[in-house]
Amino acid sequence: MEKQEPLKKAGSTSGKEAAEYHIKDRCLIIKVKQDLDHHNTLSIREQSDKLLDKGQIKSIVFDFSGTDFMDSSGIGVIMGRYKRLTLSGGKIFVTGINRNLDRIFRMSGLYRIVPKFDSIEEAVARSR
Amino acid sequence: MDTNEMLLEFDSRSENESFARSVVASFVAQLDPTLEEISDIKTAVSEAVTNAIIHGYEEMKGKVVVVCRIFEHEVYVEVRDRGKGIKDIKQAMVPLFTTKPEEERSGMGFSFMEAFMDELDVESEMGKGTIVKMKKKIH
Numbered sequence: 001m002e003k004q005e006p007l008k009k010a011g012s013t014s015g016k017e018a019a020e021y022h023i024k025d026r027c028l029i030i031k032v033k034q035d036l037d038h039h040n041t042l043s044i045r046e047q048s049d050k051l052l053d054k055g056q057i058k059s060i061v062f063d064f065s066g067t068d069f070m071d072s073s074g075i076g077v078i079m080g081r082y083k084r085l086t087l088s089g090g091k092i093f094v095t096g097i098n099r100n101l102d103r104i105f106r107m108s109g110l111y112r113i114v115p116k117f118d119s120i121e122e123a124v125a126r127s128r
Numbered sequence: 129m130d131t132n133e134m135l136l137e138f139d140s141r142s143e144n145e146s147f148a149r150s151v152v153a154s155f156v157a158q159l160d161p162t163l164e165e166i167s168d169i170k171t172a173v174s175e176a177v178t179n180a181i182i183h184g185y186e187e188m189k190g191k192v193v194v195v196c197r198i199f200e201h202e203v204y205v206e207v208r209d210r211g212k213g214i215k216d217i218k219q220a221m222v223p224l225f226t227t228k229p230e231e232e233r234s235g236m237g238f239s240f241m242e243a244f245m246d247e248l249d250v251e252s253e254m255g256k257g258t259i260v261k262m263k264k265k266i267h
Contacts, residue, residue, distance in 0.1 A: 034146075035146055037142075037145050037146060037174055037178065038142055038145055038178045038181070038182065039142035039143055039145050039146065041232070042142065045232065069167075069170065069171075069174075071171050071174040071175055071178070071237075071240065072175060072178075072233075072234045072235075072236035072237050072239075072240055073178060073233075073234070075234040075236055076231075076232040076233050076234040077232060079232065079234060080232040099164070100163075100164075100167040100171075103167075104171070104240075107239075107240070107243060108234070108236055
């Protein structure tokens with residue numbers, strides 16, 4: 001897996017990165033490391049868009065195995081990336097969803113456009 | 129059992145969203161809630177506090193107040209701001225409605241507060257601020 005250097009922080013003053021970003025087979029893997037709330041979506045939005053701007057990325061996998069909290073701000077950041085990627089025929093997948101997050105995904109109907117997979121590998125394979 | 133109440137006041141900075149929901153979760157822990165109940169309360173508090181910061185103060189400086197009261201098996205949470213107020217509360221509560229689509233707001237904030245708590249009541253006055261009141265029974 002090609003490892004990205006940690007990028008400059010935005011919207012974060014805690015010193016802890018909200019997420020890690022890796023690119024594999026033109027798929028951007030965003031490993032969420034903090035609660036996905038409004039505060040942390042600010043940097044994730046900025047960092048992921050910077051990478052998407054380069055035009056190489058076809059799909060995104062959000063890996064939630066490193067977090068157990070997400071509120072409606074998280075839905076906003078996923079929907080925002082979905083809107084960007086679908087314009088170029090790309091897709092978004094999610095993995096590592098715990099029970100709390102699963103309820104948020106179900107209630108918001110997000111699974112209808114963002115399928116869930118059991119592992120990053122499966123999601124990346126599906127994105128090809 | 130007597131009531132037990134706490135009051136938290138903090139700046140309208142996004143860093144404080146996780147602080148606020150964690151404090152409420154810790155306070156409520158004395159009722160011995162399930163993980164799911166704790167998660168429900170954290171989500172609802174997070175939504176209300178985020179609304180105060182983004183919409184109430186439009187990310188300008190102000191104070192957000194969170195009051196949490198527990199009595200027997202019930203949790204009462206109030207989130208207050210002295211921001212701009214909500215023009216049309218009914219419209220604001222419609223799922224997917226948002227005044228800030230450009231900021232990628234999902235419009236699900238009030239829907240989650242309603243879904244995760246037993247009762248939700250919103251009072252707001254233009255130019256004066258907003259008070260969100262929520263209740264939940266811990267089983």
